Amino acid sequence: MTDKLLKISDLDISLPEGSERNLAVENLTVDLSPGETLCIVGESGSGKSLTARALMGLLPAPHVRISKGKIEFCGEDLTKASDPRMRQIRGSEISMIFQEPMTALNPVMTIGVQIDEIFRFHVKMSQRERRLRAIELLEDVKLPDPEQIVAAYPHELSGGQRQRAMIAMALALEPKILIADEPTTALDVTTQAKILKLISDMQAIHKSGVLFITHDFGVVADIADRVAVMQYGRIVETGSVDKVLNKPEHRYTRALIASVPSLVPRAPRTRSDKIVLSTESIQKRFGGGKSFFGMGKPNRFVHAVKDVTLDLRSGETLGVVGESGSGKSTLARCIIRLMDSDSGKIMLDGVNICNLNRADMRPWRAKIQMVFQDPFASLNPRVKVGEIISQGPMIQGADRQTAQTRARELLEIVGLDVRAFNRYPHEFSGGQRQRIGIARALALDPEILMADEPVSALDVSIQAQILKLLDEIRERMNLSMVFITHDLRVAAQVCDRLAVMRYGEIVETGATREVFDAPQHSYTRELLAAVPGQKWDRQLAN
Amino acid sequence: MNRSSKILRYVSRRLLQGIPIILAIVVMNFFLLNLAEGDAVDVLAGEAGSATPEYMEEMRKKFGLDKPLTVQLAHYLKNVVQLDLGYSFRHDMQVTELIVDRFWPTLLLMVSTILLAVGFGVLLGLFAAVNLNTWKDAVVSVFALITYATPLFWVGLMMIILFSIKNDWFPTSGMENSAAFYEGFDRLKDIAHHLVLPTITLSLFYLALYTRMMRASMLEQYGQDYVITARAKGVSERRITFIHVLRNALLPVVTMAGVQVGALIGGSVIVESVFAWPGLGMLAFESLFARDLNLLLGIFLLSSGLVVAVNLVVDVIYCFLDPRIEVN
Numbered sequence: 001m002t003d004k005l006l007k008i009s010d011l012d013i014s015l016p017e018g019s020e021r022n023l024a025v026e027n028l029t030v031d032l033s034p035g036e037t038l039c040i041v042g043e044s045g046s047g048k049s050l051t052a053r054a055l056m057g058l059l060p061a062p063h064v065r066i067s068k069g070k071i072e073f074c075g076e077d078l079t080k081a082s083d084p085r086m087r088q089i090r091g092s093e094i095s096m097i098f099q100e101p102m103t104a105l106n107p108v109m110t111i112g113v114q115i116d117e118i119f120r121f122h123v124k125m126s127q128r129e130r131r132l133r134a135i136e137l138l139e140d141v142k143l144p145d146p147e148q149i150v151a152a153y154p155h156e157l158s159g160g161q162r163q164r165a166m167i168a169m170a171l172a173l174e175p176k177i178l179i180a181d182e183p184t185t186a187l188d189v190t191t192q193a194k195i196l197k198l199i200s201d202m203q204a205i206h207k208s209g210v211l212f213i214t215h216d217f218g219v220v221a222d223i224a225d226r227v228a229v230m231q232y233g234r235i236v237e238t239g240s241v242d243k244v245l246n247k248p249e250h251r252y253t254r255a256l257i258a259s260v261p262s263l264v265p266r267a268p269r270t271r272s273d274k275i276v277l278s279t280e281s282i283q284k285r286f287g288g289g290k291s292f293f294g295m296g297k298p299n300r301f302v303h304a305v306k307d308v309t310l311d312l313r314s315g316e317t318l319g320v321v322g323e324s325g326s327g328k329s330t331l332a333r334c335i336i337r338l339m340d341s342d343s344g345k346i347m348l349d350g351v352n353i354c355n356l357n358r359a360d361m362r363p364w365r366a367k368i369q370m371v372f373q374d375p376f377a378s379l380n381p382r383v384k385v386g387e388i389i390s391q392g393p394m395i396q397g398a399d400r401q402t403a404q405t406r407a408r409e410l411l412e413i414v415g416l417d418v419r420a421f422n423r424y425p426h427e428f429s430g431g432q433r434q435r436i437g438i439a440r441a442l443a444l445d446p447e448i449l450m451a452d453e454p455v456s457a458l459d460v461s462i463q464a465q466i467l468k469l470l471d472e473i474r475e476r477m478n479l480s481m482v483f484i485t486h487d488l489r490v491a492a493q494v495c496d497r498l499a500v501m502r503y504g505e506i507v508e509t510g511a512t513r514e515v516f517d518a519p520q521h522s523y524t525r526e527l528l529a530a531v532p533g534q535k536w537d538r539q540l541a542n
Numbered sequence: 543m544n545r546s547s548k549i550l551r552y553v554s555r556r557l558l559q560g561i562p563i564i565l566a567i568v569v570m571n572f573f574l575l576n577l578a579e580g581d582a583v584d585v586l587a588g589e590a591g592s593a594t595p596e597y598m599e600e601m602r603k604k605f606g607l608d609k610p611l612t613v614q615l616a617h618y619l620k621n622v623v624q625l626d627l628g629y630s631f632r633h634d635m636q637v638t639e640l641i642v643d644r645f646w647p648t649l650l651l652m653v654s655t656i657l658l659a660v661g662f663g664v665l666l667g668l669f670a671a672v673n674l675n676t677w678k679d680a681v682v683s684v685f686a687l688i689t690y691a692t693p694l695f696w697v698g699l700m701m702i703i704l705f706s707i708k709n710d711w712f713p714t715s716g717m718e719n720s721a722a723f724y725e726g727f728d729r730l731k732d733i734a735h736h737l738v739l740p741t742i743t744l745s746l747f748y749l750a751l752y753t754r755m756m757r758a759s760m761l762e763q764y765g766q767d768y769v770i771t772a773r774a775k776g777v778s779e780r781r782i783t784f785i786h787v788l789r790n791a792l793l794p795v796v797t798m799a800g801v802q803v804g805a806l807i808g809g810s811v812i813v814e815s816v817f818a819w820p821g822l823g824m825l826a827f828e829s830l831f832a833r834d835l836n837l838l839l840g841i842f843l844l845s846s847g848l849v850v851a852v853n854l855v856v857d858v859i860y861c862f863l864d865p866r867i868e869v870n
Contacts, residue, residue: 056774091776103767107866108789121776153865169775 004072005176005209006032006055011069013050013059013233024050024064026233032177032209037200039212039220039241041256042230043459048213051230052179055211056096057086074176092122095170099182101162105154111138111165112150118172137168141198159324160191164198171202178203179211184219188323189486193530196223215460217260218489218533221245229253245536259464261489263537265512268496271316276480277335277368277448278311282344284327284334284504304330305341306504312448317474317481319495319512321488321527327504328484329373332452335482336368337361348448366396369441373453375433379425385411385436386421392444403443410439413476414469431462435469442473449474449481455490467494488531492516500524549858556857560850567846568622568839572615575835581607582631582833605631618839627843628836632829637840641822645844647717648821650733651813652806654741659748660799664792666749667756671791672783674761682753690750694809698743698816705739712739715818740817744809748802752795759791766790793864800856804849 013025025047032038042048053059054066057078071078073094078086098104105114115134119125125133131150138146141164154162163183170178180199184192200223203210214220220227220241227244229237229252237250248254287301304327312318320328333339335346337353346354353364369392372378379388389410390403398406408418414435425433434454441449451470455463467490474481485491491498491512498515500508500523508521519525583601587593593601602608606617621628627637670682689697706714713719718732763769764787772782811823818824822841829837861867 058770058773087776087778089776090774096774098767098771100767104771106768106772106786106790108864109786117772117777117781118775121778121781155866166771 003033004031005034005074006211007070007072008051008055009070009072011051011054011071012067013047013054014065014067016063021233023067024233025054028069028233028235030228030235030238032211034176034209035203035207037203037210037212037223037225039214039224039227040230041214041217041220041227043215043256043461045232046230047233048230049181052096052181052211052213055177055179056090056094057081057083058090088122091118091170091175092173093175094177094179095173095175096179096181097163097166097170097183099185101159101166101186102154104166105162107154110151110153111157115150115165115169115172118169122173133172134168137172138165140171141165141168141202143168159187160195163187163191163195167195167198167202171206171208174206175208177209177211179213181213182215183212185214185216189488189532190323190526190530192219192532196532199223216532217245217257217460218531218536221533221536229256246539256461259461260533261464261467261487261493262540263489263492263516263531263534264541265492265516268511268513269316271496272314274314275311276314276349277482278309278347279335280309280345280347282308282331282334282346283342284330284339285342304504305334308344308504308506310499310506310509312480312482314480315474315478316496317483317494319491319498320482320484320501321486321491321498322501323486323527325503326501328501329452330504331501332370332450332482332484336370336450337365338370362396366392366444367446368448368450369444369446370450370452371434371437371441371454374457375430375437376457378437379433379440381424381426383424384421385423385425385428388425388436389440389443392440396444406443407439410442411436413442413473414439415465429462430458431466434458434462434466438466438469438473442477445477447480449479450484451481452484453486454483456485456487463490470494488527500527549861553854553858556854560847560854563850564843564846565619565622568619568843569615571839571842572618573611575838576611578833580833582835583607585831585833586631622843627840630829630834630837632832632834632837637837640825640837641840641844644820644822644825647819648807648810648814648823650737651740651744651810651819651821652803654737655745655748655806655810656799656803658741659745660752660795662745663749663752664756664795666753667758667795668760668783668788668791670753670757671760671764679757683757686750686753688750689746690754692746694743694747695812695816697746698739698813701739701743702816712736717820740813740819743816744806744813747809748799748806751802752799755795755798756791759794760787763787763791789863793860796856796859796863800853803852804845807845807848 008031009029011025011028012023014022015024028051030038030040040048040051050059050064055071055078059065066079069079073089078089081089105111112131112134115137116130119130119133134150135146138149143149143161143164149157149161149165157165178199183199184195187195196219199210212223224241227239227241228235229244229250231252237244237248237253244253245257248257282305284305285301285303306327308331310318320331322328330339334341337346337356341354344354345352348364348367351364353361356364386404386407389407390400393403393406394400408421411418411420416432416435416439420428420432420436425436428436437454454470455466458466470481471494473479483491483494485494495512498508498510498512499506500515500521502523508515508519508524510520515524516528519528581602582605583598586601587598599608606614609617618628625638627641629635630637630640633640666682666686670679673679702714705711713736717736718724718729722732724732769782769786772786777786807823810821811827813819814821814823815827822844826838826841829841
């Protein structure tokens with residue numbers, strides 16, 4: 001067929017010598033028609049992003065390069081195109097949007113100048129015309145007050161607004177192909193829904209082909225026409241969205257789809273009525289520091305946690321859900337006293353731990369432990385794993401021998417080899433590190449586990465494993481858990497009760513099933529409506 | 543409120559905040575200097591060859607050195623607030639007058655040094671980063687390494703041997719040829735001629751530092767996501783380097799330059815001694831050995847004021863370079 005926009009055939013991308021594997025992408029063959037959305041799905045390291053880079057001629061030269069195959073764009077082989085020709089194509093005929101709207105824009109240039117560059121380098125237009133076009137574009141992507149945004153710097157916009165500006169930039173010259181590399185991964189779910197809609201609206205107007213790279217099957221279900229699933233640099237399965245999602249053939253595809261948490265909440269468990277932890281109107285403000293000599297106006301402050309009252313019953317998992325900036329992590333840090341709350345009470349076993357000093361707090365620390373979000377940043381890179389795990393009990397007074405024996409036991413419990421004891425954190429993958437983080441928290445025999453987005457940095461198959469592990473441990477050690485997440489799918493599968501947070505306030509609490517079936521607050525409804533892939537969930541359920 | 547009036551408010555607030563800082567520095571310097579053994583009277587007596595203890599006592603009384611330290615300090619602070627820095631018995635002159643006299647040569651030397659070091663440092667770093675891993679990059683890096691590792695005074699002496707004694711291109715010392723009685727443009731030319739060697743000597747070390755920093759900073763910025771975005775838009779490499787990357791890469795260099803102005807005054811002591819440059823550095827050096835505390839305190843006061851002022855200037859420049867910095 002000649003009406004294909006893009007035909008990639010037998011593409012190999014080689015990695016520098018000494019890498020984990022020789023080829024980042026192997027034998028990749030895929031095509032794209034006008035007006036079509038092709039999703040490339042895969043976990044991290046599957047080569048999906050490098051494929052996108054290769055199309056743009058933006059591989060990190062000279063180490064990573066195309067070693068075989070053809071990329072035909074409207075009949076022209078891009079692997080043989082000259083640098084000036086590639087520059088001509090980039091931005092005008094093929095354009096790209098990226099994952100991190102925070103870093104993908106130059107922080108010291110206004111949005112206007114950054115959009116302007118596209119016109120400067122591709123078409124002849126007067127400066128006035130270019131400015132007007134930029135404003136038009138910002139209007140098209142539904143940014144409020146485009147006249148002001150033209151003169152704004154990236155840091156003055158929210159994440160969603162920045163991604164809109166990126167899309168405006170990418171669509172400026174009506175490219176034939178739009179490559180979107182995880183464009184919504186860094187965004188909140190409600191913003192994600194809006195950006196996805198914007199992309200498909202824009203596609204309908206411009207009739208461009210969209211190559212959408214993602215790891216999220218919910219997003220795939222919502223926007224794809226066709227799907228290609230990648231694993232270790234190869235496409236393992238490709239086909240229409242209906243076929244791949246509902247009748248997957250390859251083992252890997254099936255495993256991936258099975259790892260996606262269902263939106264249907266799991267059956268509630270029987271629970272006790274004993275309250276192990278409760279908070280009473282916790283408040284936390286940031287900023288508002290005093291200025292020197294009382295000069296200058298008072299600084300802005302953020303009311304991060306507003307009047308939060310919660311209770312956690314023995315053996316249950318309480319989910320705290322909300323979008324970024326809703327104050328859920330701050331709340332967690334206040335509860336375990338990593339941060340002091342301004343006022344309120346935190347009752348643990350009938351004692352208010354809110355005002356205990358460091359020394360008095362120490363015995364209580366063992367009772368309530370935290371699992372952190374970032375498995376890379378939360379383990380000290382210079383300390384061996386065994387040491388990391390046994391440090392806690394030793395601070396609490398256990399002798400070295402006991403603590404280390406316990407650490408070895410725990411490594412086994414969390415599913416790691418005992419030999420991990422003498423290794424450093426960087427030798428482990430993200431999922432393994434999160435297991436280490438869990439072992440570290442368990443070393444103190446806590447009664448309560450505070451899990452702050454423990455799976456959001458992990459691939460979906462690893463995520464499923466960690467969630468399963470947490471579940472097992474909770475049963476085995478009779479833990480009560482506060483589980484903080486932004487992912488309602490995860491919340492549905494993990495939590496017995498939910499508390500929905502927005503702007504530092506809890507807007508709704510209730511049993512997970514009730515919150516999902518009959519949300520009371522309008523914000524909860526909005527959140528639930530924004531979860532991608534709902535139609536697909538319903539298809540699967542039937 | 544618009545940006546410029548915001549900045550004006552900010553500057554005036556910072557200037558006010560500088561006052562207690564400078565006063566604190568004065569107090570600290572006062573006690574630190576008095577920790578040293580001996581006073582001006584000891585030195586004067588020593589130089590005179592002999593003096594009776596009674597005569598020395600009398601002199602101490604005359605200079606006010608017999609009073610308790612705290613009283614001396616209170617007296618000194620009172621005078622400082624009235625902008626009177628006291629009297630240098632050594633030079634038989636008002637300290638203020640002495641310092642102001644010697645301040646301009648030092649300022650001239652410092653400004654030309656900073657301009658040279660930052661300007662060429664940025665250019666060389668940029669040049670090395672653009673030509674990464676080529677022989678050009680290697681030459682710049684080796685040059686930077688060598689100058690970084692060479693002591694200041696040695697460079698000064700070698701410069702004099704090479705450019706003044708072997709080849710009579712530049713004068714060996716002083717700020718101008720006072721015997722020639724140049725006026726107007728000729729005098730400027732003469733001063734500039736004298737300025738060349740001290741400036742190069744003093745700036746070499748900083749030049750090397752900024753070259754290395756700029757190179758590293760450029761390379762770091764090249765790896766940022768926004769560079770890929772710019773490439774994906776089809777922007778030319780030239781524009782990416784000079785418009786996108788350069789401005790971001792400058793930020794750490796500007797910060798560093800601001801911090802190092804203080805160190806530069808210290809460095810100028812050596813260079814001024816080597817080249818007999820009639821500046822504050824040399825004056826400080828002399829007054830330290832003469833235990834001329836009034837003069838020394840005056841010089842320190844001036845240099846601390848200078849550091850506070852330069853930091854303020856750097857912060858204001860920063861506001862213009864980086865829109866993320868908010869003035870408040």
